[in-house]
């Protein structure tokens with residue numbers, strides 16, 4: 775392995791899991807040249823569904839965007855990293871927090887929090903009605 779230069783460790787949320795990385799393109803931008811808020815919301819909705827999917831094991835629907843804060847603009851060419859954590863498991867629903875960090879096009883390795891959000895997903899049956907979140911079966915630990 776070559777002796778590579780050391781880069782500073784980024785300040786990222788260790789309590790959250792990286793669930794998505796994506797780079798916005800010019801077609802995703804608004805008249806200001808920044809990225810559409812609606813595009814960011816769609817990515818957050820996808821990223822937020824990743825952890826609930828592990829529990830729900832099937833169909834689900836977003837029932838609520840409980841909170842959504844655009845803290846900084848997102849720009850074409852930023853590398854966006856989406857971190858999520860489950861904050862509540864209810865009878866039929868799961869709530870997650872999503873934090874989005876941007877590495878600017880000309881400032882790679884430096885992470886800037888651009889968005890934070892809280893969303894709730896509901897497990898649904900084949901008819902689109904809420905169903906209980908399955909109780910996870912404990913996985914035996916190899917001895």
Ligand SMILES: CC(C)(COP(=O)(O)OP(=O)(O)OC[C@H]1O[C@@H](n2cnc3c(N)ncnc32)[C@H](O)[C@@H]1OP(=O)(O)O)[C@@H](O)C(=O)NCCC(=O)NCCS
Nearest residue numbers: 835836837838840863864865866867894896898902903904
């Ligand atoms: C999701 C849907 C099936 C829920 O049906 P419902 O009859 O409203 O269900 P309920 O009132 O029983 O609520 C279901 C769960 O959602 C939760 N919930 C409902 N509204 C909520 C809100 N505003 N914030 C957080 N949780 C909420 C309830 O607390 C419940 O969770 P729990 O069982 O863990 O306590 C129905 O509202 C629906 O189909 N919505 C459209 C979904 C959709 O198209 N999403 C994409 C949007 S583009």
